[in-house]
Amino acid sequence: MRERLRVGVVGAGYVGLTSAACLAELGHTITCVDVDAEKVGRLREAEIPIHEPGLPELVGNSLAAGRLAFTTEHAALRDVDVVLLCLPTPTGQAGTADLSAFDLALTTLRDTVSPHCVVVIKSTVPVGTAERAAAALGRPVVSNPEFLREGHAVHDFLHPDRIVIGACDERAREVADALYDGLDAPRLHTDPASAELAKYASNAFLALKVSYVNELAELCERLGADVTDVTGTMGLDERIGSAFLSPGPGWGGSCLPKDTRALLHAAAEAGVDFTVLADAVTANARQLDRVVAKVRQAVTGSDDGSLSGVRLGLLGLTFKAGTDDLRESPALAIAARLAAEGAQLTGYDPGVRRAADLGEVQLVDEPSLVAKDAAGLVLLTEWPEFRELDWPQLAQLAERATVVDCRNLLEPGELAQAGFTYFGLGRC
Ligand SMILES: NC(=O)c1ccc[n+]([C@@H]2O[C@H](COP(=O)([O-])OP(=O)(O)OC[C@H]3O[C@@H](n4cnc5c(N)ncnc54)[C@H](O)[C@@H]3O)[C@@H](O)[C@H]2O)c1
Ligand SMILES: O=c1ccn([C@@H]2O[C@H](COP(=O)(O)OP(=O)(O)O[C@H]3O[C@H](CO)[C@@H](O)[C@H](O)[C@H]3O)[C@@H](O)[C@H]2O)c(=O)[nH]1
Numbered sequence: 001m002r003e004r005l006r007v008g009v010v011g012a013g014y015v016g017l018t019s020a021a022c023l024a025e026l027g028h029t030i031t032c033v034d035v036d037a038e039k040v041g042r043l044r045e046a047e048i049p050i051h052e053p054g055l056p057e058l059v060g061n062s063l064a065a066g067r068l069a070f071t072t073e074h075a076a077l078r079d080v081d082v083v084l085l086c087l088p089t090p091t092g093q094a095g096t097a098d099l100s101a102f103d104l105a106l107t108t109l110r111d112t113v114s115p116h117c118v119v120v121i122k123s124t125v126p127v128g129t130a131e132r133a134a135a136a137l138g139r140p141v142v143s144n145p146e147f148l149r150e151g152h153a154v155h156d157f158l159h160p161d162r163i164v165i166g167a168c169d170e171r172a173r174e175v176a177d178a179l180y181d182g183l184d185a186p187r188l189h190t191d192p193a194s195a196e197l198a199k200y201a202s203n204a205f206l207a208l209k210v211s212y213v214n215e216l217a218e219l220c221e222r223l224g225a226d227v228t229d230v231t232g233t234m235g236l237d238e239r240i241g242s243a244f245l246s247p248g249p250g251w252g253g254s255c256l257p258k259d260t261r262a263l264l265h266a267a268a269e270a271g272v273d274f275t276v277l278a279d280a281v282t283a284n285a286r287q288l289d290r291v292v293a294k295v296r297q298a299v300t301g302s303d304d305g306s307l308s309g310v311r312l313g314l315l316g317l318t319f320k321a322g323t324d325d326l327r328e329s330p331a332l333a334i335a336a337r338l339a340a341e342g343a344q345l346t347g348y349d350p351g352v353r354r355a356a357d358l359g360e361v362q363l364v365d366e367p368s369l370v371a372k373d374a375a376g377l378v379l380l381t382e383w384p385e386f387r388e389l390d391w392p393q394l395a396q397l398a399e400r401a402t403v404v405d406c407r408n409l410l411e412p413g414e415l416a417q418a419g420f421t422y423f424g425l426g427r428c
Contacts, residue, residue: 016086140169145199151322166195217426227426308342313370316381
């Protein structure tokens with residue numbers, strides 16, 4: 001018999017909302033608290049503020065079944081068996097994780113939850129946070145980091161590669177374990193510090209992989225090799241694996257940049273010179289310059305040509321395909337650099353409907369408007385639908401039919417047939 005728990009979820013963002021909906025699907029009863037009253041109002045109507053496949057259906061079903069409720073009142077957590085902390089931990093001073101929202105929630109919980117309630121941290125937090133929280137709350141606190149990817153959040157939560165539970169206390173560990181009854185995934189039981197570090201170590205390793213492949217792509221260009229064939233060969237080695245070997249405009253999003261900064265900060269504080277990670281971060285910043293240099297060369301035909309007044313169309317603004325998240329998007333960082341050089345930018349992204357924080361980019365709602373009179377198109381996000389665009393028509397609309405494909409998404413031969421001069425990354 002599976003244990004049904006009364007679960008409190010604090011924070012209704014990508015992690016909190018996904019956890020709440022999926023745990024309700026597993027049969028638990030969920031009360032989800034968020035300080036954002038507007039968000040809570042929309043969630044009560046099953047209006048989902050983020051783009052995550054499957055999430056609207058899960059939230060709608062569980063709301064209707066009475067297994068999921070949203071509130072702004074932390075007091076609603078008085079009788080829950082377990083509380084999941086899903087609060088934001090953005091970059092703070094000098095690269096550390098800013099724990100102010102997290103600490104505020106702890107203060108509120110201290111006076112709210114029952115003495116038997118088990119507290120579980122799902123936010124990504126520095127090593128030692130669970131121990132500090134345990135002292136503040138006067139009870140054991142479990143570290144149970146989340147590994148879901150944006151755009152695949154529901155799938156990743158319900159089919160995780162692993163579930164990590166870091167606990168010092170046996171009962172707390174058992175309660176945290178029971179949350180996931182019904183999921184078929186390897187479980188790793190460890191101490192809170194190891195669980196906390198495992199999360200940062202995983203994200204930092206993913207960042208390393210992409211920085212490696214981005215620099216490799218440049219080497220391929222210089223040596224006349226094709227990066228797709230090089231990484232294709234590497235990826236067939238099980239020790240390397242084929243994931244995270246696609247060159248791009250740089251890694252971004254709400255997690256990899258902030259988590260690498262936080263881990264570097266923690267390493268420095270601990271007196272560890274984490275050079276390989278520091279270099280991966282530097283390489284990622286350099287990748288933005290590489291892309292700008294490539295666009296300049298493609299559009300002006302010279303390494304020092306001026307982009308002033310040049311009209312460029314951007315395809316993709318989010319940090320990757322399948323999400324509406326613009327946080328730390330390399331596409332927007334590249335746009336800012338191009339705009340600083342005087343380029344006039346229009347942008348289209350199937351995930352971005354409102355003109356929010358787009359800097360100098362004028363958002364248009366169809367790709368043909370991006371191509372119209374453009375001196376070049378820059379593909380920055382790997383939305384699959386960009387492959388299916390009417391490229392011959394876009395070539396007609398553009399002032400000059402040039403495309404810089406920063407995701408190696410398009411078929412160079414097809415683009416040439418459509419009339420485009422094509423530039424990819426690391427392709428000969
Ligand atoms: N986004 C991801 O893909 C992802 C994946 C794994 C782990 N994480 C980690 O999970 C944590 C949360 O990330 P996220 O992307 O879900 O954040 P988010 O910004 O999408 O959501 C955080 C939510 O917490 C709410 N909030 C802030 N203070 C609160 C308080 N005192 N009480 C109640 N609610 C409060 C905010 O209003 C917001 O709705 C971070 O530590 C992040 O690093 C994120
Ligand atoms: O081959 C690749 C793979 C990824 N990226 C880029 O790397 C960034 C990160 O991508 P991804 O990891 O899919 O994004 P997130 O949804 O932020 O997920 C990461 O960050 C989450 C928050 O911590 C973790 O839970 C996930 O496991 C971890 O993959 C994006 O800019 C991608 O475009 C590439 O350029 N090439």
